[in-house]
Amino acid sequence: MFSVMRRKNRIIAAVLTLSLIGSVAGCGASSAEKQVDMVEAGSKGPETTGSGDYSVPNQIPSVLADQVGYKTDSVKTVILHGKKLPKTFSIKELGTKEEKYTGDVVKSVYNEETKEFTGIGYFTDLKEEGTYYACADIIGESYSFTVSEDVYANVFNEACKKYYINRCGMSLSEEYAGENAHSACHTTPAHLQEHPETEIDVTGGWHMDEQADRDTTVGCKVAENLLLAYEMNEAAFTDEAGIPESGNGIPDILDEVRYEVEWLLKMQDAKTGGEYGAALTDSSGGGDVMTYPVTVTPVSMDATINFASVLAKFSYIYQKYDGEFATTCLKAADRAWSCYFNNQKAQDNTTVFKAAAELYRATGNSGYGTVLEDYFVRTNFDQIFNTDENILIGSVTYLSTSQQVDVTRCEYLMKLLMKRSEDIAQKAGQSAYLVTKTDEKAFNELLDDMRCLTITDHIIYNHEYTTIIENHAHFLMGMNPGAVNYVTDATERTYADEAGVGILNDPQADALLVFMLSVLEKKGEE
The missing domain is CATH 1.50.10.10 (Glycosyltransferase)
Incomplete structure (x- = not known):
């Protein structure tokens, strides 16, 4: 049920706290093989307690991707954030770790809201269906994602x-x-x-x-x-x-x-x-x-x-x-x-x-x-x-x-x-x-905005609008400051990990999500 299984019919997303740094790891391991806990780049590593136990800060990836994935022919992006950003990033195949794409990190700017640098990595030219992860020196790698024509x-x-x-x-x-x-x-x-x-x-x-x-x-x-x-x-x-x-x-x-x-x-x-x-x-x-x-x-x-x-x-x-x-x-x-x-x-x-x-x-x-x-x-x-x-x-x-x-x-x-x-x-x-x-x-305001854009896209098709709608889908499914999939609970880091409700479990938000995704599903059939 929408919320018969939960106490609130609104989305709780306590993890958008944006105190996120990077990982000392580079592109050496896939997200499926690493723990979420990461050590801040440049730190002295985990501290010991009086009893000799390690206390490792619980941090999340600084390479952010849509954990559900991307359509083969769409504009594909990942967001990188942290105190220091690399100049390039890579896309690797999950399992084999084979590098499938390398690109530049662009639009690196200081974000006043999150007090950190953010950049964008585009990998639109990667059209081969498969399961991948994004990685970059200094800040580590993303959670895994799929590239597929029917990904949504x-x-x-x-x-x-x-x-x-x-x-x-x-x-x-x-x-x-x-x-x-x-x-x-x-x-x-x-x-x-x-x-x-x-x-x-x-x-x-x-x-x-x-x-x-x-x-x-x-x-x-x-x-x-x-x-x-x-x-x-x-x-x-x-x-x-x-x-x-x-x-x-x-x-x-x-x-x-x-x-x-x-x-x-x-x-x-x-x-x-x-x-x-x-x-x-x-x-x-x-x-x-x-x-x-x-x-x-x-x-x-x-x-x-x-x-x-x-x-x-x-x-x-x-x-x-x-x-x-x-x-x-x-x-x-x-x-x-x-x-x-x-x-x-x-x-x-x-x-x-x-x-x-x-x-x-x-x-x-x-x-x-x-x-x-x-x-x-x-x-x-x-x-x-x-x-x-x-x-x-x-x-x-x-x-x-x-x-x-x-x-x-x-x-x-x-x-x-x-x-x-x-x-x-x-x-x-x-x-x-x-x-x-x-x-x-x-989130409901964001979804309202996408409803308006979807309506306009229907009346006067605009490829830019479709890309913006996709970017909002990416954001909701993991390409956000908390690296949380707020839509489903089947990926590596989701609302369920943060005691949240999830968009699908809120009837009004779910209807707006259906609205937003319908244009992406339709475009795939054209």
């Missing part, structure tokens, strides 16, 4: 399949879920928090945390990002991800979103059209989390307008696969829209703009267009476009609609999108680590 395929599939693993209300077989298999959970009727005597069926949906809670607003946002990723890079998604619905002629990512949508429909109040806020488990009685009783929280206007938005988006995309169910979803979205406006105003929540764009695209109703125009004419629209994800996603939907639109308005939105993307590209280009943010607390 397994990570991408695992990221997509995390939602199946977190399905509530159905049994998961070993065939599809492996060690995560379990019997059906939370299948008994839930009770309304405001009216405990009222029972309600809210089986289904995705668990969102270690308590197996299910939140409608979070679920809507996760589903929205998965749907938008599918829209942007449809070729990346297959019907063979290894879930029960595989092979039914519908991309598995849409099958997965439908599972969540069916639960969201159960969470809609039949009388008002409003959306209940969450289905929370009650642990007060003790026992197994999978059998906790469930309480449904009151209707939330934030959940209601998010529900209207994502149900309209799903209806539009799913129409060609199941027209009847798509129509049911669109009607539910319209009811939620009406419920929201019976209680609040358009300016109370920018999700209204996004929902209006989705409903306008799905129906062409001019009433939704009027709400969009009310936002477009705001004097601060440029500002909120750059800071509010609802405005960004709503604008992208407006640009992609086949309904009647204002061409001048579309040109204006494209300029804003291009300007935002260029700012992201410039910021990444100025970074020693080739990314927009290096703070471990800002």
Whole structure:
């Protein structure tokens, strides 16, 4: 499960402390044959205690690589950092230690943030598939990595399949879920928090945390990002991800979103059209989390307008696969829209703009267009476009609609999108680590930036943008100051070593990762 196995649904990355020097070792041994403990270059070696025991400082490699690997035809980089950097680096084959590539260390600069020198090694010309490690005199070698055309395929599939693993209300077989298999959970009727005597069926949906809670607003946002990723890079998604619905002629990512949508429909109040806020488990009685009783929280206007938005988006995309169910979803979205406006105003929540764009695209109703125009004419629209994800996603939907639109308005939105993307590209280009943010607390912001760049890359393909997106994948999978793979736990140094949660175990971050990796998977098929 995303966080049923962890205590927090955010990424903990305590190791980005950047007090990293180098290793006295050169290119003499592969990372697989050496311990992580390294002695600082120029030091006197390990100190002895009074009892004669050695005390070796626990340090990490100063040659940083994506521990998952690199695509054969992509721009390939490693980052070197430390008090003193060499002028060259090498790539060696793991096992044989045969040198396969030698290059110069470029862009060596003093990094004020980390108080050290950093440099970049490019090895783009190495296209032979295999497993390697990077090394350099003075500072040692990196963890191992793979060069392969489909290097991210397994990570991408695992990221997509995390939602199946977190399905509530159905049994998961070993065939599809492996060690995560379990019997059906939370299948008994839930009770309304405001009216405990009222029972309600809210089986289904995705668990969102270690308590197996299910939140409608979070679920809507996760589903929205998965749907938008599918829209942007449809070729990346297959019907063979290894879930029960595989092979039914519908991309598995849409099958997965439908599972969540069916639960969201159960969470809609039949009388008002409003959306209940969450289905929370009650642990007060003790026992197994999978059998906790469930309480449904009151209707939330934030959940209601998010529900209207994502149900309209799903209806539009799913129409060609199941027209009847798509129509049911669109009607539910319209009811939620009406419920929201019976209680609040358009300016109370920018999700209204996004929902209006989705409903306008799905129906062409001019009433939704009027709400969009009310936002477009705001004097601060440029500002909120750059800071509010609802405005960004709503604008992208407006640009992609086949309904009647204002061409001048579309040109204006494209300029804003291009300007935002260029700012992201410039910021990444100025970074020693080739990314927009290096703070471990800002991974979701980094992933948000890559979502914007992925959208722009879809509309106007730009090889530079694809390279920047890849650099961010490299950063998250090991090419960062802590040399930590924050995505998977299958490489040499990962989030699990630092008691962290990992991106795949955070449902919102995982959806953004799927978004980012989808463009890399798609490009590989072109």
